[in-house]
Amino acid sequence: MNRFTLADKTLRLLAAQVNLNGTFNHVCRPQNTNQPLTFELQVERGSPETVFTVIMGHEKHSLMVHAPNKDTHLVVADFIESIVNGRMDTAEPATPRVSAESVERGQLLDAKQQEQLRQLVRNGGSLLLDIGFDEDVRVAVHRTLSRKGITAIIVAGNTCPRTQCFTAYGDEQHSVDRLLQSLNHLAASVVPAALAA
Template structure:
């Protein structure tokens, strides 16, 4: 399950980081109705602001620069990482029981340039052909919806019998970009030959 701090929580966190106090935030799962509560204790100081996050039986701390213009994004990403189990605790992890060496992390599917292009398209609309290592690129067209904020996306890969996705996402640019990237990754996976996917 993937939990995220919603947009209204991010806006509140931006204001809260200018104060000292304890605040409660609710994280929601991306596609379900599940919720997770987090207590955030902020001690504003100079040059750093100390942030303590309590979630269930976990307690994590983070120091951010008080003058940093995107400190709210740093804290929000840290909260998301805790909620999704991507932050290591202070205790040693249990040793892994395996007979084979661990596989290295796979390379990112999209380059920084491609991600930048997708961000631009989510803001303004447009078209791009993304090379992802297949014989054919993934073609992506994005149209901004009005008056409700969101995008309509058409994405396809292949020539003779292309695999296509078409959907509309309502929400802020962050949510639209996330759904667009998930869709591109899914097209990449279903276009990968079975033997290559199993290797």
């Protein structure tokens, strides 16, 4: 099954639409396929709660949110992704989203991704990281031979890429910390633009 995540553009639209009444149409593309996915979002705002109905083909799913707040669009987005990815019956938790607060707290990567970075520092090579943006972040590491350290290139995005390139000398832990710091800075520069809607 293809893993489906909503694009930043769709999240920005949802952020505005959860505060309105009406029916909204969306077209999204799941990862690893060119077939678009269309769904309809119906919003019925009430005084104590708001009802969100997601219609995909012949399926209809409803979500009632009591006391909507500024993060309601993220709840709706997780609900939509759960439907598309088939987690509604299994109650599998959704992947945590990247937010400005998580970037500031340094929780950008999960344990598996941090271990992948550690292996990259040890052996060199390249890696694709999914940290919650529309596109993966590419990391390339070259091990320096003259002294302990790495040269790294980090690229986020394809259409308007943001790039960081640096050389860090020191032990493995210092190199990993420097990579994490650069990833956090790159994410912090991308996230505010995505959350500005």
